[in-house]
Amino acid sequence: MAFAISRGWTLRQLDVHNAFLNGHLSETVYMPSHQDMRILIIPIMSATCSVPYMGSNRPRGPGFIVCIISYLKQESRVFLLVYVDDIIMLGNNVVLVESLLQRLATAFKIRDLGAPTFFLCIETITVPDGMILTQRRYIRDILQRGGMTDCKPLATPASVTQPVSQSTEPFDNPTQYRRLAGALQYLSVTRPDISFAVNRLCQFMHSPTQEHWGLLKRVLRYIKGTLDYGLRVSPSRTSEIHAYSDSDWAGCPVDRKSTSGYAVFIGTNLVSWVSRKQRTVARSSTEAKYKGLADVCAEVTWVLSLLRELGLDSATPPTLWCDNLGATYLCANPVFHARTKHVEVNYHFVRDKVSSGEFRVHVVSTKD
Known part of the structure; x- marks a missing residue:
């Protein structure tokens, strides 16, 4: 979406009838090969995520899969995002898009729904300077299931001054x-503002207490008051990748583990983010920040590999931003200080990326 909006590409939504006409096949099925066509299979949700209720389209199992089909011909390119029988088609050549639509219509019974409006419970709203992705209908469904449709709204999703007690x-x-x-976890697809609160709620899935239920109700009251919030996708003059990472230090009063967060931008558009508790206890703030850098480094590496597969990668190395001088220096010199010798070896792959010129790491002020 970020590339399509920034470059003025054509966007269409398609619907295929009789998606399950053949049912379960016992035979081996071979995909037709084409020199200009490539297919990527991408898991949208990890196996640990709870699959939400999706209306009439209910994915079964621990996660659901979106297939990206790319059709490249000289400077023209068309991409199809396919989930079962719902398709979003986008490309930089209107003639090629129409041609592929006609060819698909000869093989399948397809409805051309025009500009994307509703895909995987995500509503697309066109605005003068781009598009807003929102899940208003999904929020109403969550509130109804939680019995909170008439609740009093709150201005924040969580209290940062009141830690979770035992x-x-x-x-x-x-x-x-x-x-x-689990439903709130899927809502964070378009709502980065609830990532921290939802991640904290998911840490108590095995044995939630009355206090945890109160924290969950607070998030529901927050989304009730921010029903129209969404993720803005707007035209960007550049496709350079910038990623920001941060973490607290020993912020959890129960196990003293730190919480990391990052945000990845392509140009001016936010495309990836996370808030996650670190797996091990950090013995210094530098180590906590360095682990956060390692997390965002892995994410940016994945984003780069995907963009290369799609032929959309930029020649400019991504820039990682961190507000800790120690962690920034550690990326260039692994023997920065004796206090960092205990940092696990696998986190030093950030330094390898920097030394090879693939990534750049800069310091950014905490107040910014």
Whole structure:
């Protein structure tokens, strides 16, 4: 979407009838080969995520798959994002897009729905300077399932001054808690502002308490008051990748593990983000920040590999931004200080990326 909006590409949404006409096949099926066509299979949700209710299209299993089909011909390119029978088609050549649509229509019964409007519970709203991706209908469904349709809105999704205590009073309906927490996890696809709060809720899936249920209800009250919030995708003059990472240090009062977060931008558009507790306890703030850099480094590496597969990568190395001088220096010199000797070896792959010229790491002020 970011590339399509920035470069003025054509966007269409398609729907295929009789998606399950053949049912389960026992025979081996071979895909037709074409020199200009490539297919990428991308898992949208990891196996640990709870799959939300999706209306009439309910994915089964631990996650769901979106297939990206790319058709490249000289300078022209067309991409199809396919989930079961729902397709978004985008390309930089209107004639080629229409031609492929006609060819698809001869093989399948397809409806051309025009500009994208609703895809995987994500609504696309066209605005003068781009597009907004929102999940308003999905939010209403979550609030209804949680019995919070008439709740009083709140201005923030979580309290940063009140840590989660080790309350022992169990919540009497843990299944309800898990369902709503999983649904909120899918909502964060277009709502980066709830990432931290939802990640904290998901840490207590195994045995939620009354306090955890109160934290979940606070997030529901927040999304009730921010129903129209969404992710803006606007034209960008550049496709350079900039990524920002940060982390606290020993922020969890229960196990003293740190929480990391990052945001990845292609040009001016936010395309990837996460808030996640670190797996090990950091013995210094530099180590906590360096682990956060390692996380965003891995994510940017994946984004780069995807863009290369699609033929959309930029020649400019991505820039990683961190607000800790120690972690920034550590990327260039692994023997920066004796206090960093205990940092695990696998985190030093950030330094390898920097030394090879693939990435650049700069310091950014905490206030910015």
